[in-house]
Amino acid sequence: MNPIYHADTLSPGNDMIVDSEDLLNDAEAEKDDADIAIINPEDEPAYRADDFEGMKELVLPDLQEQPPILETQVHNWAIENWRDHPRRDHGPIFEAGGHPWRVLFFPNGNNVDYASLYLEHAYPEGNPPDDFTCCLQFGLVVWNPDAPSIYQFHTAHHRFTKEEGDWGFTRFVELRKLYTTTWDDSGRYLLGDNYTANITAYVRIVKDETGVLWHNFNNYDSKKETGYVGLKNQGATCYLNSLIQSLYFTNAFRKAIYQIPTQDEETLQNSAYTLQRLFYQLQTSNTAVGTNELTKSFGWETRHIFEQQDVQELSRKLMERMEEKMKGTQAENVLSQLFCGKVRTYISCINVEYESRRVEDFWDIQLNVSGNKNLEDSFKDYVQVEVMNGENQYFAGEQFKLQDANKGVIFETFPEVLHLQLKRFQYDIDRDAMMKINDRYEFPETFDAAPYLSDDADKSESWVYQLHGVLVHSGDLNAGHYYAFIKPEKEGWFYKYDDDKVTKATMREVLEENFGGEYLMPNGTPQMRTKAKPLIRQMSAYMLVYIRQSRLDSVLLPVTNEDTPPHLQKKLDEEAALREMKRKEREEQHLFLNCKVITDDTYRAHGGTDLTAFDRIYSEEEPAAPRYYRLLRKSTVKELAAKIGGDTGIDPRRIRLWAMVNRQNKTIRPDGPIPDMNVSVEEAYQRLGGSKSAELRLWAEIAEEVNAEGDAVWPATPSQTNGNAPKTDLIVLFLKWFDVESQSLSGAGHIYISREKKVEDLVPVILKKMGWTEKTQLRLFEEIKPNMIEPMKAKQSLKAAELQDGDIVCFQKADAKSSESDRESVTHLTNQLTLADNDDRSVSSPKSSLLSKTSSNSSEKPPSSKSSVALDRIDNAQQFYDFLAHRREVKFHPHPTRNANPEQWQPFELILSNKHSYDQIAAKVGEHLNVDPTHLRFWTVNAANGNPKASVKRGQSQTLNTILNPPYSTFSNANQRPDALYFEVLDISLTELDTKKALRVVWLSEGMSKEEPFDILVPKNGTVEDLIAALIKKAQLEDEEKAGPIRVYETHSSKIHKILSRESSVLGITEYVHVIAERIPEEDLEPDTELIQAFHFQNEPSKSHGIPFRFKVIAGEVFSDTKKRLEKRTGIKGKNFEKIKFAIVKRSSYSKPTYLTDDSVLESMLAAEDDMLGLDHVDRSRVVRNGADLFLK
Known part of the structure; x- marks a missing residue:
C-alpha cells in the first residue's frame, strides 16, 4: 500500500501543518466520487524508503514554478529508541547549497497528539548571516528500518531566511499510529523493533531567479529590489494602474508628455500637468505613487469611471486629451507616430475591375479570443475575406450593377507601439450579461506582422514586433484584480507591476501563466481528463503591448531628470521638502x-x-x-x-x-x-x-x-x-463695531474702564477711539455669546451689568428713527474729544458681508453693493448677529433637463439665512438671475451621484434649513446634499403650477423606433382631451383633423396597463405608470378591427423592455405576411428586425412563450382574450438605463 501524500501544503506561520488523517479521509472520499477517474493501483510503482534515488521521484515532485535545480541532497538519521529522545531534539548536521541543515524533532509532538518534524538551518546559535536566503524544496520521510515499504512522508517548499529559519510539519503522524496501530495488512507498525526508525531528509536547492520566489513580502521595498515603484491601489481603480504603468514605460510617450508646456497652468485641473506630476513621481519617488490627482483632473470619479468604459475607451480618452494639449508644441504628432496605424476596408469585385476602399486610422486592434487558439489565428480571423454573392451581392454602380465581391480589411501600416485588445469580456445574449472568456489563448514573445499588411505596403524594414507589456485580469467579471507585466528596457527583465508592489518576473510568468485555459501539469502536459470540470486559470491577458523591433531604441530611449520640465521638478521638490518637514514635525x-x-x-x-x-x-x-x-x-x-x-x-x-x-x-x-x-x-x-x-x-x-x-x-x-x-477695579473690555452702511462687523480695539462706571460712560471713550463727533449717537450691546446679544442700559453700572475682563461690547450708530423703547440703550452725549490717529478703523470682513457671492464661472455680474444693501439692509446689531448665526452658503445649479435653454444659465453661489422662507430664497435667486421669483422651482441634489433628487414643495413652514436639512428622514430626502440646490425656470408661476398636473408623455413617431418625451402641464380638473391638445401645442404636431386621431395609453413594466379614453380625468394618472401617445394607425381605425397587445422581452417574458403597442389581427393571415406589417408598425428594419423571434405569451407570469413560424396564423394561435404577442430580442437600451450621468462634479 502506497502512503497518501500531499505536495506544496503550507501553513501561515513558521510551523507547516499537514494533517495526514485529513489527507487519508480525502483520498477515501475521492474513491467514492463518481467524477474522479479510477486509477489502477497495480499500475503505480512500488517505492521502498531505503531506495533513496527512487524515493526522490515521490518525495520531490515537479514544482509548479519550475525553478532551475541547483543541488539535491539526501540525509538519513537513524533513531535508536524513539521514546528515549527528549521533547525537542536535533538530528546530525548536513550541508546543502552551501548552508548547514538539520532535522528538528519532537518525538511526542509539538503541543499536539502528533509527532512533529521540521527542517531548519544549523548555523551556530541559530544566527545565520544577515543576508541569508535559500529557496528549497524538501521532504521528510519516517520509515521502519525492518520493513522499508512502511513509511510516512510529507513534502513542502519554503524560502528560508534569518527570520524564518525552520519550516515543516507539526502534524506529521499521529502518535497512536506509531505504537498501537498496525500500518497495513502486514501487521507491522511504523516504528521498528525497539522503537527504531529512520528519518530521511530529501533537500533540493532551487535557483531564485527573480529574488522573490516564495517571498512573504514582509517589509519588501520595491524601489530597493527592482529600481521601480508601483501605484497605490486607491479603490476601484481597476485597469487604470496597469495602463498608466504601460504608458509610463513607453519612454517616448513619457518624454512627449514632459514636452507639453504647463508652466503657466500649474493647477491640478490641468490633466497634462497632473500626468507630468505622476510620471515624475514614478521616476523619482522611493514609495508607491497615488493617481487621485490624475483621475480628478480628467473629471473621473472612481465609482463610475470603469462602469462606463473599458480599457480601450479609457486609453483613447487619455490619448485624445493629451493630443489636444500637444497641439502647437514640439510634441505635436508624437502620439500618432507612436500609436497610430492605418487600416484599409475594401470591397473588391471578383469579375470586374471595380473596388471601393476606405482608409482609416487605428490606435489599437481588438482581437477575438473566442474561437482562436493564438495571436496568429486572431489576426487571420481579423483580415479574413468575406465573399459577397447570391442575395448578398455588392452593387457596383450603374455600370456594373450587382456583382460578386470580396469584402475585408487589410493593414497598410502598423504603429511603432502596437496595442492589442484581447476580447476577454463579451456580452452573452443567453445570460443577458457580460461574461469573461477564460479560453486558453497563446501569444508569442515576438511575432511578424508582415503577413497582415497589404501587398503595396512598405516592407523594406522588418515588421517583427517584440513583446513589451502584458496587462492581466485575475478573477471573474464581477470581482477581480488587475496587474501588468512590463519590460522597461530593451535588454532586461520583465517586471510584475501589481499596484504598489514591483517584482521581477520569469518568462513563464509573463507568457504561460497568462494564456488562460486549464492549468497544465508541471511537466507542461494537460490535466488528466476526467468527468469533473478541469481547473481553469482565473488570470489571463486582456491587453498586449508590442514594440516594433527596429524601433526599440527610439521608443525605449533613456528619460532622465534633464528631460523633465524644470518648473515641475522645482514644484515637486518643494512639495517633497514640505512633506519631509511635516513628517519631521510629527516625529x-x-x-x-x-x-x-x-x-x-x-x-x-x-x-x-x-x-x-x-x-x-x-x-x-x-x-x-x-x-x-x-x-x-x-x-x-x-x-x-x-x-x-x-x-x-x-x-x-x-x-x-x-x-x-x-x-x-x-x-x-x-x-x-x-x-x-x-x-x-x-x-x-x-x-x-x-x-x-x-x-x-x-x-x-x-x-x-x-x-x-x-x-x-x-x-x-x-x-x-x-x-x-x-x-x-479696572477691567479690560473689547469693542466691536456694527457698521450699518457696509453691513459688516469688525473689531475696534480694547479699553480699560472702572467697573464702577456706568454704561453711558463708555460712549465718549468709543467716540474718541473711532474719531467720531460728540453729537454721534450710539446704541450699545453686550455680546454674551454668539446667539445671545443683549442691549445695554445706559444708567446701569458695569458692575451691575456683570462685565468682567475679556467681555465684548458691540456698538452701532443710532438711527434717528429709533423707537422710544430703544432709547434707553442709546446715549446722547456731546464730546469735544477727537481721535488723533484715525488709521485704526476696522476693515469689513468679506465673510460677514451680506452681498451675494457669485462663482467665477457665472455669466452674470454680482449685484452692486448699493442695491444689495437696500434689499438686505439690517439696521440692528442684534438682527445682524442673528443673521451671522444662521447664514449659509448655497450653490445653485441649473436643472440639467428641465430648463428650456440650459446653456443660458450658469452655476452660482449665494449667502442666505437658514431662516429664509421659500419665497425669500426665490427672491434672492430671482434677483441674481433677473427672472420673476414666482417662476422658480427648486430641486434637492442627490449626494451620491449629483443628480436632481426631488422638487422642493413651497410651503409657509418651509425654510432654507428644513429644505437642506429635513427634520425627519424620508425616502425622498435621504442622502441629499446640504449645500446645493438645482433651480428650474418655469413658464408659469408656482401658484398657477399648483393648479396643474405635470405629466411626462412619450410621443411615438416613425413607428415605435423614435421616442420623444415631453413634459406637459394640464389643469388638475382636465381630461385626456386637454392632455392631447397640450401635447400637440408643445410638440408642434399637426392637429388631429389633418394627421389623424391620437391614442393615449398607460404602460407599466413595459406592458400596456390601460387605454385612456378622451374623457378620462388626468388626476387618475398616477406617477407609477408611463404615459404613451401615438397616432392611431389607419388599419386600426377600420370597423370591427380585432387588436392584440404586443410587447418586447428578452429570453423570458418577465424580462420585458421597450414600449408596448396594440396590433391589428387579420383573420387567416399567415405570419410571414404579419411580420411585414409588424416591421412597418414597429419601425424596426433590416437585420435588427430579422433577429426578432415572435411568440404568443399568456397573461400568467409563469407561462412559457409559444414561438411562431412563418407558416403560423396569429388569429388561430390566440386562445384567450388576454393573450399577447411577444417580440423576443435584445434590450438595446439596457446599457443606457444602467449608465450614470454625473451632473455635478
Whole structure:
C-alpha cells in the first residue's frame, strides 16, 4: 500500500501543518466520487524508503514554478529508541547549497497528539548571516528500518531566511499510529523493533531567479529590489494602474508628455500637468505613487469611471486629451507616430475591375479570443475575406450593377507601439450579461506582422514586433484584480507591476501563466481528463503591448531628470521638502507646543462673533488669522513675545500676553495676563492656559504708555497677580463695531474702564477711539455669546451689568428713527474729544458681508453693493448677529433637463439665512438671475451621484434649513446634499403650477423606433382631451383633423396597463405608470378591427423592455405576411428586425412563450382574450438605463 501524500501544503506561520488523517479521509472520499477517474493501483510503482534515488521521484515532485535545480541532497538519521529522545531534539548536521541543515524533532509532538518534524538551518546559535536566503524544496520521510515499504512522508517548499529559519510539519503522524496501530495488512507498525526508525531528509536547492520566489513580502521595498515603484491601489481603480504603468514605460510617450508646456497652468485641473506630476513621481519617488490627482483632473470619479468604459475607451480618452494639449508644441504628432496605424476596408469585385476602399486610422486592434487558439489565428480571423454573392451581392454602380465581391480589411501600416485588445469580456445574449472568456489563448514573445499588411505596403524594414507589456485580469467579471507585466528596457527583465508592489518576473510568468485555459501539469502536459470540470486559470491577458523591433531604441530611449520640465521638478521638490518637514514635525511633536496669538490687528479684521475663530482654517494671507507659532515646550514666554515683536515690528517690552480660556458659555476670552515672562510656555499652558485644546491660545496686548527706560506701563486689573500693582477695579473690555452702511462687523480695539462706571460712560471713550463727533449717537450691546446679544442700559453700572475682563461690547450708530423703547440703550452725549490717529478703523470682513457671492464661472455680474444693501439692509446689531448665526452658503445649479435653454444659465453661489422662507430664497435667486421669483422651482441634489433628487414643495413652514436639512428622514430626502440646490425656470408661476398636473408623455413617431418625451402641464380638473391638445401645442404636431386621431395609453413594466379614453380625468394618472401617445394607425381605425397587445422581452417574458403597442389581427393571415406589417408598425428594419423571434405569451407570469413560424396564423394561435404577442430580442437600451450621468462634479 502506497502512503497518501500531499505536495506544496503550507501553513501561515513558521510551523507547516499537514494533517495526514485529513489527507487519508480525502483520498477515501475521492474513491467514492463518481467524477474522479479510477486509477489502477497495480499500475503505480512500488517505492521502498531505503531506495533513496527512487524515493526522490515521490518525495520531490515537479514544482509548479519550475525553478532551475541547483543541488539535491539526501540525509538519513537513524533513531535508536524513539521514546528515549527528549521533547525537542536535533538530528546530525548536513550541508546543502552551501548552508548547514538539520532535522528538528519532537518525538511526542509539538503541543499536539502528533509527532512533529521540521527542517531548519544549523548555523551556530541559530544566527545565520544577515543576508541569508535559500529557496528549497524538501521532504521528510519516517520509515521502519525492518520493513522499508512502511513509511510516512510529507513534502513542502519554503524560502528560508534569518527570520524564518525552520519550516515543516507539526502534524506529521499521529502518535497512536506509531505504537498501537498496525500500518497495513502486514501487521507491522511504523516504528521498528525497539522503537527504531529512520528519518530521511530529501533537500533540493532551487535557483531564485527573480529574488522573490516564495517571498512573504514582509517589509519588501520595491524601489530597493527592482529600481521601480508601483501605484497605490486607491479603490476601484481597476485597469487604470496597469495602463498608466504601460504608458509610463513607453519612454517616448513619457518624454512627449514632459514636452507639453504647463508652466503657466500649474493647477491640478490641468490633466497634462497632473500626468507630468505622476510620471515624475514614478521616476523619482522611493514609495508607491497615488493617481487621485490624475483621475480628478480628467473629471473621473472612481465609482463610475470603469462602469462606463473599458480599457480601450479609457486609453483613447487619455490619448485624445493629451493630443489636444500637444497641439502647437514640439510634441505635436508624437502620439500618432507612436500609436497610430492605418487600416484599409475594401470591397473588391471578383469579375470586374471595380473596388471601393476606405482608409482609416487605428490606435489599437481588438482581437477575438473566442474561437482562436493564438495571436496568429486572431489576426487571420481579423483580415479574413468575406465573399459577397447570391442575395448578398455588392452593387457596383450603374455600370456594373450587382456583382460578386470580396469584402475585408487589410493593414497598410502598423504603429511603432502596437496595442492589442484581447476580447476577454463579451456580452452573452443567453445570460443577458457580460461574461469573461477564460479560453486558453497563446501569444508569442515576438511575432511578424508582415503577413497582415497589404501587398503595396512598405516592407523594406522588418515588421517583427517584440513583446513589451502584458496587462492581466485575475478573477471573474464581477470581482477581480488587475496587474501588468512590463519590460522597461530593451535588454532586461520583465517586471510584475501589481499596484504598489514591483517584482521581477520569469518568462513563464509573463507568457504561460497568462494564456488562460486549464492549468497544465508541471511537466507542461494537460490535466488528466476526467468527468469533473478541469481547473481553469482565473488570470489571463486582456491587453498586449508590442514594440516594433527596429524601433526599440527610439521608443525605449533613456528619460532622465534633464528631460523633465524644470518648473515641475522645482514644484515637486518643494512639495517633497514640505512633506519631509511635516513628517519631521510629527516625529518631534512631543517636543513642541503649538501656540495661536491674536493681536489688535487680527481682532480688527475679524468679522464674526467672539475675538477670533481659533478652530477655523485660515489662508495665510487673511488678516483675521491668528498668528501661529510652533515653540519648543521649554522656550520661555519672553522668547515668544520677542517672536511676536519681530513679526509685528513692536518692541517686545510693550507686549503683554494674556491666557485665553474656554468659558462655560462656549466662548474663548482673555482671563488674565501671564505675570512671569520667564516661565516656559509648557508651564504657562499647564497653569494658566485653561484651554482644553492641544494648543496654547493667547492675546498679545500692546502697551500704550512706556516709561523713561522704554518699559511698558500697564494698567492694573483685578485679575492681575503682579504684587507691585496697586489695587484697582479696572477691567479690560473689547469693542466691536456694527457698521450699518457696509453691513459688516469688525473689531475696534480694547479699553480699560472702572467697573464702577456706568454704561453711558463708555460712549465718549468709543467716540474718541473711532474719531467720531460728540453729537454721534450710539446704541450699545453686550455680546454674551454668539446667539445671545443683549442691549445695554445706559444708567446701569458695569458692575451691575456683570462685565468682567475679556467681555465684548458691540456698538452701532443710532438711527434717528429709533423707537422710544430703544432709547434707553442709546446715549446722547456731546464730546469735544477727537481721535488723533484715525488709521485704526476696522476693515469689513468679506465673510460677514451680506452681498451675494457669485462663482467665477457665472455669466452674470454680482449685484452692486448699493442695491444689495437696500434689499438686505439690517439696521440692528442684534438682527445682524442673528443673521451671522444662521447664514449659509448655497450653490445653485441649473436643472440639467428641465430648463428650456440650459446653456443660458450658469452655476452660482449665494449667502442666505437658514431662516429664509421659500419665497425669500426665490427672491434672492430671482434677483441674481433677473427672472420673476414666482417662476422658480427648486430641486434637492442627490449626494451620491449629483443628480436632481426631488422638487422642493413651497410651503409657509418651509425654510432654507428644513429644505437642506429635513427634520425627519424620508425616502425622498435621504442622502441629499446640504449645500446645493438645482433651480428650474418655469413658464408659469408656482401658484398657477399648483393648479396643474405635470405629466411626462412619450410621443411615438416613425413607428415605435423614435421616442420623444415631453413634459406637459394640464389643469388638475382636465381630461385626456386637454392632455392631447397640450401635447400637440408643445410638440408642434399637426392637429388631429389633418394627421389623424391620437391614442393615449398607460404602460407599466413595459406592458400596456390601460387605454385612456378622451374623457378620462388626468388626476387618475398616477406617477407609477408611463404615459404613451401615438397616432392611431389607419388599419386600426377600420370597423370591427380585432387588436392584440404586443410587447418586447428578452429570453423570458418577465424580462420585458421597450414600449408596448396594440396590433391589428387579420383573420387567416399567415405570419410571414404579419411580420411585414409588424416591421412597418414597429419601425424596426433590416437585420435588427430579422433577429426578432415572435411568440404568443399568456397573461400568467409563469407561462412559457409559444414561438411562431412563418407558416403560423396569429388569429388561430390566440386562445384567450388576454393573450399577447411577444417580440423576443435584445434590450438595446439596457446599457443606457444602467449608465450614470454625473451632473455635478
